Amino acid sequence: MTDTSPIVRLRDIRLERGGRAILRDINLDVPRGQVVAVLGPSGSGKSTLLSALTGQLVPAAGTVEVLGRAVPRGERELLALRRGIGVLLQGNGLLTDLTAAENVGLPLRTHTELPEPVIRRLVLMKLHAVGLQAAADAYPRELSGGMARRVALARALALDPPLMIYDEPLTGLDPIASGVVMDLVRRLNDTLGLTSIVVTHHVHETLPVADQAIVIANGGIVFAGTPAELEASDDPFVRQFLKGEPDGPIAFDAAPRTPEAA
Structure with missing residues (x-):
């Protein structure tokens, strides 16, 4: 039977950094199978929201459910949950002294007891999925920026997570x-x-592949709907963000930001 429950459910979330509220009253359901x-603009709290999904940041209020369960506090339970979440970091996070294949195989060697021939085959399958099987023996320094990003994507997919999170992938x-x-x-x-959550400020490159769009600004969600509804919105928050206008209801640098509130 198909599971129709949201893969991510946030209820009345309040997230703080250094005692200051970054996001307030966040309610969000992420349906399975969607992108x-x-x-949101830089400093709006997009990366702070990701920290709550992966258990790095405990909400000051509200509940976070991921993969059908509340995000646990215990280290062992949290590690088990994170194995079901693939994360593509904006800095790639590739180890420079390992080849592309060795980087992709790292999660498999760390978290499974699969025999080496099986791991090598799985690694080649993941590299093939991102179009880079021929670059298996290349080191990160030998790859272009786009190729390195795709190797990092293959590594994030290594454990076949049902949920993928992309943090500023472009x-x-x-x-x-x-x-x-x-x-x-x-x-x-x-x-x-999969289900994919793409956190980004690259609007025009992302909307064509998305099923749903969420806009975060001024400490909360100011829009939730389809990309077509976003483009057609006359909401002043949305229009200011889409047009990149400096003046409007979104308060750029109105208060000091913590480095994490990205």
């Missing part, structure tokens, strides 16, 4: 590489039966 874009990429990465996000989401 959901979480958009940072530092040229338009062609950005298009390749976003096309991969959509294609892998559909072919592997």
Whole structure:
């Protein structure tokens, strides 16, 4: 029987950094099988929201449920939950002294007891999925920015997580590489039966592959709906963000920001 419950459910969430509220009254359901874009200007709290989903930040109020269960506090339970979440970091996080294949195989060697021939085969399958099987023996320094991002994506997929989280996946990429990465996000989401949350301020590159869009600004969610509804919205918060206007209801740098409130 198909599970129709949300893969992520947030209820009345309040998130704080250093005693200051970053996000308030956050209520959000992420349906299974969709690509959901979480958009917002720099400093709006998008990365803070991710920290709550992965258990790095405990909410000051409210409940966070991921993969059908409340995010646990215990270290062992939290590690078990995180194995079901693939995270693509904006800095890639590849180990420079390991080849592409060794980087992708690292989660498999760390978290499973699979025999080495099986791991090697799985690694090649993951690299093939992102179009980089031929680069298996290359080191990160030998890869372009877009190729390194795709290796990091293959590594995030190594343990076959049902939920993928992308933290600013297009940072530092040229338009062609950005298009390749976003096309991969959509294609892998559909072919592997994933759910994907894409946290980004790259609106125009992300909306074409998204099923739902969330806009965060001024400490809360100011829009939730389809990309078409977002484009058609006349809400002043949304219009200011989409047009990149400096003046409007979104208060840029109105208060000091903590480095984590990205």
